[in-house]
Each structure stands twice: as C-alpha cells, then as structure tokens.
Amino acid sequence: MSDTTHEYAYLDNGDGTQVLPEVLEAMLPYFTESYGNPASLHQLGLAAEEALDEARESLATSLGCAASELVFTSSATESNNLALAGLRAVNPDKKHLIISPIEHSSVRNLAKHWAKKGFLELTELEVDDEGRVNPESLKQALRPDTLAVSIIHGNNEIGTIQDIETLGAICREAEVPLHIDAAQTLGKIPLNLHELPVDLASFNAHKLHGPKGVGALYIRKRVKIRRQFEGGPQEGNVRPGTENVPAIVGFAKAAEIAVRDMDKVTAHVNDLTQKLADGLMAIPHVRLNGPAINSSERLPGNLNLTFKYIEGEAILMSLNYQGVYVSSGSACSSRALTPSHVLTSIGLLHEEAHGSIRFTLSRLNTEADVTKAIEVTKAAVERLRAMTAFIPEEHSERESEHATTFYKKKND
Ligand SMILES: Cc1ncc(COP(=O)(O)O)c(C=O)c1O
Structure with a gap:
C-alpha cells in the first residue's frame, strides 16, 4: 500500500507512524496562511x-x-x-x-x-x-x-x-x-x-x-x-x-x-503480520505473547515475541544495525532495564520478558519489509544464541515442539 521504498524496514508503528502526505497537506496552510x-x-x-x-x-x-x-x-x-x-x-x-x-x-x-x-x-x-x-x-x-x-x-x-x-x-x-x-x-x-x-x-x-x-x-x-x-x-x-x-x-x-480505509488496511496489515509471524515462529524457542494474531482480540499489526535465551535489547541493537526498526517492550520502557510490567503481568518470567521484541506494522509496510525482517532476525538470533552458553541441549527439541504447538493452537 506504499509507493515509498526504504533501505530500512520500519516495524515500530506502535510507537509512532509516518505522517501521510494527505495529512501533511491538510496541515500546511495553518502554519503559513x-x-x-x-x-x-x-x-x-x-x-x-x-x-x-x-x-x-x-x-x-x-x-x-x-x-x-x-x-x-x-x-x-x-x-x-x-x-x-x-x-x-x-x-x-x-x-x-x-x-x-x-x-x-x-x-x-x-x-x-x-x-x-x-x-x-x-x-x-x-x-x-x-x-x-x-x-x-x-x-x-x-x-x-x-x-x-x-x-x-x-x-x-x-x-x-x-x-x-x-x-x-x-x-x-x-x-x-x-x-x-x-x-x-x-x-x-x-x-x-x-x-x-x-x-x-x-x-x-x-x-x-x-x-x-x-x-x-x-x-x-x-x-x-x-x-x-x-x-x-x-x-x-x-x-x-x-x-x-x-x-x-x-x-x-x-x-x-x-x-x-480501515477494511483495506486491516486486510493488508493482517496479511503481512501473518507472513512475519510464520517466518519468525519457525525459529526455535520463540513464544507469541498476547492473543492469537489477526484475531478480533488483538490489535492488527501487533506481533510480540519472546526469543528465549537472548536479551531483547541485544536483538533490537542487532536489528537496528541492519536497518530493521522494532521495540523491546513499550517505547517509554525500552531504555530501562526493568522488565516490561505488561509481560510480567501475563506471567512471563523476567528473563522471558527481557527476551521480547515487539513488531508493529502499518499500512505503509511492504512484503519487502517483512522478508528483510525475517532474514535479519533469524541471523541475529542465531548469532546471539551461538554466544549464549546456557541453551539446554536436552530441552531444545521439546521446547521447540512446545513453541510450535503453542503457536498453532493460537492461530487455529
Ligand atoms: C496505549 C497508550 N497510551 C498512551 C500513550 C501515550 O501517548 P502520547 O505519546 O501521545 O503521550 C501511548 C503511546 O505510547 C500508548 O500506546
């Protein structure tokens, strides 16, 4: 739905969005005339x-x-x-x-x-x-x-x-x-x-x-x-x-x-969110936080995931270097080291809350943004996990299965 192509993928629309040209145009006379x-x-x-x-x-x-x-x-x-x-x-x-x-x-x-x-x-x-x-x-x-x-x-x-x-x-x-x-x-x-x-x-x-x-x-x-x-x-x-x-x-x-434009935009955003979720949930040890995506109980375009065994901030920084812009927790707390009160309120352990990333999509996102985000996130998670000493080997298979079942259940 966008004719603007960027070198980066902006997936932080829950924090702030790009002003539409029509909106800017409506505003301008009230500055100058x-x-x-x-x-x-x-x-x-x-x-x-x-x-x-x-x-x-x-x-x-x-x-x-x-x-x-x-x-x-x-x-x-x-x-x-x-x-x-x-x-x-x-x-x-x-x-x-x-x-x-x-x-x-x-x-x-x-x-x-x-x-x-x-x-x-x-x-x-x-x-x-x-x-x-x-x-x-x-x-x-x-x-x-x-x-x-x-x-x-x-x-x-x-x-x-x-x-x-x-x-x-x-x-x-x-x-x-x-x-x-x-x-x-x-x-x-x-x-x-x-x-x-x-x-x-x-x-x-x-x-x-x-x-x-x-x-x-x-x-x-x-x-x-x-x-x-x-x-x-x-x-x-x-x-x-x-x-x-x-x-x-x-x-x-x-x-x-x-x-x-709500119906059209929702269909577009839901489609991209589903593709993003499919790509990212294929990574082992990933958990979806909040209600099933694309359900009437969840904001369109919101995807909050816990990547176990790594810090959300490390993922965020790594994605930032590659031009994928996301949040860890809410904007106001993303510079704080305390875990998100929202994530701990729904039962996440502190380390799970710390490993969470929020992707938020808007009408201006494209398939290319999603493809880039999946590629970059997969590589970042692999690299960061390779540096982590404590992924329990014997849990890997089981937890991966659990994550997949959990995800499937939520999206049935
Ligand atoms: C649910 C909710 N309430 C309040 C706010 C604060 O909005 P503002 O930045 O306009 O003060 C935000 C924005 O981050 C929000 O998401």
Whole structure:
C-alpha cells in the first residue's frame, strides 16, 4: 500500500507512524496562511477557529460522538492525566481507583503515585495469560467510594483488545465512570463512543499517521471533570492554552483516512503480520505473547515475541544495525532495564520478558519489509544464541515442539 521504498524496514508503528502526505497537506496552510490564533476576532483568527471547529466535527464523526464532547490536548498522556485528575478534583470523597495491571505508564504511574502518597487506594485487576481483564475481578473490586475505572483499550505491547462492552456494563451498573485509554485503537478497530459504555476516552494522532504532540479527550455529556491548570477559556474551560491548530487539523484528517480505509488496511496489515509471524515462529524457542494474531482480540499489526535465551535489547541493537526498526517492550520502557510490567503481568518470567521484541506494522509496510525482517532476525538470533552458553541441549527439541504447538493452537 506504499509507493515509498526504504533501505530500512520500519516495524515500530506502535510507537509512532509516518505522517501521510494527505495529512501533511491538510496541515500546511495553518502554519503559513491561516496562522491566526483561533481566539482572535479578526479574519485570520476566525479562519483558524473555523478550522478548529471543522476538525472537531470531523474527529467526532470518526469517533461516533458529539463535537462538544471532545477536548483537544497535547497527547494521550495528557488526556489520561486530565481524565483521572479532573475526575478526582470534582469527587474529593471518592478514595478508590481501579486500573488494569497492563496500563500505559501515563495511567499506571499516576495511579501508583496517588496510592503512594495516600490520596487513594488502588486496585489492580486480574488479567489472564493473554492480557484480558477478568470481569469478575472488576465486579468484586468496585466500591461505593470508587472514583473511576481506567482500562487500556488496546494494549500497546501485546495488542490485547479488552471487552469494553462487558467491563463498561459492570461499571454502569455500579454507577462508576469508566475511562479507556484508546491511543492504540483509534483507526485500527471500529469505534463508536456513543454505543460503548464509556464515559471518558483518550486518544492521540501519532499512532495513526498523524502528527506528534496532539491528543484528544472524550468526555461524555454530563460527566464533570475539572481542568488541571489555569489559563484562558479554551476547550470549554477544561484545557486552557492556545490550540495547536495545524496538528489538530492533521489529527482529524488522519482519523478520517484511517476510518475510511480501515477494511483495506486491516486486510493488508493482517496479511503481512501473518507472513512475519510464520517466518519468525519457525525459529526455535520463540513464544507469541498476547492473543492469537489477526484475531478480533488483538490489535492488527501487533506481533510480540519472546526469543528465549537472548536479551531483547541485544536483538533490537542487532536489528537496528541492519536497518530493521522494532521495540523491546513499550517505547517509554525500552531504555530501562526493568522488565516490561505488561509481560510480567501475563506471567512471563523476567528473563522471558527481557527476551521480547515487539513488531508493529502499518499500512505503509511492504512484503519487502517483512522478508528483510525475517532474514535479519533469524541471523541475529542465531548469532546471539551461538554466544549464549546456557541453551539446554536436552530441552531444545521439546521446547521447540512446545513453541510450535503453542503457536498453532493460537492461530487455529
Ligand atoms: C496505549 C497508550 N497510551 C498512551 C500513550 C501515550 O501517548 P502520547 O505519546 O501521545 O503521550 C501511548 C503511546 O505510547 C500508548 O500506546
């Protein structure tokens, strides 16, 4: 689906994507021609305000909500923080928060910080070995003083898509607001916010071929939150600061294109992901992390694998030298030496979590990218394993068989 050929294979689209030419084109006039501040009352300001209104309407259509329910922010990180801190500010008597153990750091670190400071009690729900939240554990965790439940919709590391209908229905019954972090799902799976039992939802643009540094928060009508910093009346008084008009225009355009092309892109990405998985799972001692690839329970294009007996960082570096760009764990933790909390939460041992690599594909990837990634990864794994003293010989056959069975089972 791409007419651009690269010397490298970019398989890190879960971290960030290339801005599409159509998106860039839509943004450019708001840097150079209609560059006014949308709050200004002259012609250039009004033109910027009009673009902002149109972008909000367009994004609302892509998301299945009303334009008045969207607030633009700088990122999904900000949206997540604003949702939870904003709710907490208007509900000081609610002293309990529920999250999953596989949240992005922007939810997880905030929640842990509050718990550490004694501001509230934190419950982390159970997930199964593929990262699905157990609805029973949610039912049991809810309390009269629960402020909110915050769940990652599509997990950025292992691709697990949560059953938000079921989890949301449980929250509705208890009259507790549900916030979802949908940074990875917008544009990848159909979303209709008015049909989903959610009260707040966070998004950003750079996962779907839009620009970096722009996000949005959906706040269902009648849900009250308080702004987290003081300033002007922008964004319905919820998020002060002059809006980043070019980025917002690009965000809306990227979402429109992603929704428009979703079926075609999903088929393309699924096909490539399957080929990549087939090639890489043929390497001995490889394990798939998360739900079956190309199933409705996993983000399209997400492939997270553990290469036993080697460090993910060593594979990543080796692939980088050969022009194959991937992640080990999530972007924010890929420079840290602690194992991914997502992988350990689904039961991986520390050494297995350390040996994990995430490949994330997008509409712009090609068969050539996949072929290159398979060749380079196979060679890297062989080379690195040849330097490893402790591959247990007697386990080789058995584990290889186990890995193959495991993989087959997941893809039946
Ligand atoms: C699920 C999820 N939530 C939040 C974020 C943070 O997004 P941003 O980089 O826009 O702050 C990311 C991006 O890494 C993500 O994947």
